[in-house]
Amino acid sequence: MLVVFSGLPGTGKSSLARLLAPHLHGAYIRIDSVEAAILETTAQTPGVTGYAAAYAIAADNVGLGLNVVADCVNPLAVTRQAWMDVADRAGVPLVNIEVLCSDQDEHRRRVTGRADEAALYRGHVSPAWAPPTWESVQASRQAFEPWAERRLVIDTAGQTVPEAFATLLADLHLSYGVPA
Template structure:
């Protein structure tokens, strides 16, 4: 890859390891890290309790500002529907820069359940979803090209290695 900014668009259900991979990539390449959970909880903390897509809308604006000044951006969100995926991609398209869709999954359902039920959050006041809420969440199949990282039955380092290998092979 050259030094042009890139928009890395992470997606995946809660508890699959997406934030771990996204933050590791952000540190490795020195990119701006935007986590929609953090933005949405910030809105809730300032008494906006009925959040629809405001967190995503703010993340899109912040991503665009950072990409315009030449910084790569990591977008970390469930990104579970085509509408949000298209909006992330449109930012890069409008700026004429490359984007990479990265879907993180955990194909072992029992492992995924344990992760959801035992995980902690670094975001103050954030209420994590229950396993039932994760199972009931709408998550549309990707229609575009996406790099897929399956974190099931792997250490974090193995999953990070898989992600870096996919990025190296593809870009």
């Protein structure tokens, strides 16, 4: 199956995706990592290139019979359709998961406290790459197109990562038969 985590930075989607990938014995594809590598090697802003590379990597892996967990903002109908196309071509189910944090103060604290993200990538990506700012998250929020596709929605506000993961597993089990 192809599982696509979508949502604004700082909502907890990467934390959940990183837990789900090994649970499913699946490959993990993070758009931030793909885009950071493109930035490092080309010194150009990746734009759609990062997503296009991730679609190809996902297609290769689901084509091998592996589960794939993709971690991205995925704000546009066109990007959501592209993930659907990957799943359709491979003949695998697509599971869309939208992760949000409905408590704006908590969300802001998460985004502004992401020094761990920079440390995670230090030495692996271009010095030009940096975690998103609260201002850039707000700009992304404005550009986020409404969903038309079926999806699970996980609100991480007021939950620890283990609590949100337990909620996610329960929802995946009920909706898709994924082992809890």
